[in-house]
Amino acid sequence: MTVSTEDIVRHAARLLMAGTRLDLGRMATELGISRTTFFRRVGNRDDLMGAALRLLSDRTWQRALDGWRAEHGDAVRTPTGRLRCLWVMEEYRREVAASGGMRKLIEAESNVALRVLTDPRGAVQPGLVDAHVELFRADAEAAGLTPLVGLADLAFAVVRLGESFLYSDVLAARSVDLTVATTLVDTLVRGALEPAAAR
Template sequence: MTVSTDDIVRHAARLLFAGTRLDLGRMAAELGISRTTFFRRVGNRDELMGAGLRLLSDRTWQQALDRWHAEHGDAVRDPAGRLRCLWVMEDYRREVAGNEGMRKLFETESTVALRVLTDPRGGVQPALVDAHVDLFRADAEAAGLTPLVPLPDLAFAVVRLGESFLYSDVLAARSVELTVATTLLDKLVQGALER
């Protein structure tokens, strides 16, 4: 059986989700391929970690969208009037903050994790910004809102501020305060999307 790049990335994502350190030599052996083939397919450890974390991030984002849809269908607002994008963003942050694998990664490799997660040329942050842009655009159109700033700029600000709170224990030796993050990010998005 041929082991594809996607197979390797999925394996890395499973290990990261479980809180297991990525040991590329061990992974190559587990998958039954040579180290040379392994590196040729996925690059270095940071690149593989980025691909695995992006896969986990994409899945977590999609799961948040699916939970919204299960609770509210195609509505753009919940019964209290809160925009879908605000709900999805909060659900995503809560899932990331509560993930044991992510906590373990930050306990053991905080510098590498931060570098990989927040690299503007990496796989994780740009994909998350794009996901926010798509959701902001859909919500603005469905709710008849006019963005006061370009949506990529709003999405970038939201993602960066969200990272500041999600990783505040590592970045600033502060406890992670998701309620404060939700309040600030909700106000930022509501202020940037005008009726």
């Protein structure tokens, strides 16, 4: 059986979720391919970690979207008026923060993990920014909102703010406080998307 790049990335994602360090030589052996083939398919360790974390991030984001649909269908707001994007972002942050595998990775390899997670030219952050842009655009169109800033700028600011709270224990020696993160992100997004309501 041929082992594809996708197979390797999925295997790496499973290892990360289990809190297991990525050992590329061992992974090549487990998958039954040579180290040369392994590296040709996925690049170096940072490249593989980035691809695996991107896969996990995409899955987490999709679960948050699916959770919204299960609870609110095609609505763009909760019954209390909260925008869908705010709910989805909060669910995403909550799941990332609760992931034992992510916490183990950040504790064991904080420098590498944060570099891979927050690199604006890497695999993870740009994908998350794009997902935010898509959701902001859908919400703005569905709710008839006119954003005060470009959606790419808003998405970048929100993702960076979320990172600063999700990884605050490593970045700033502060405890992770998702309640404060939600308050700040909601205030920022509502100010940019719902300026009349925010005043």
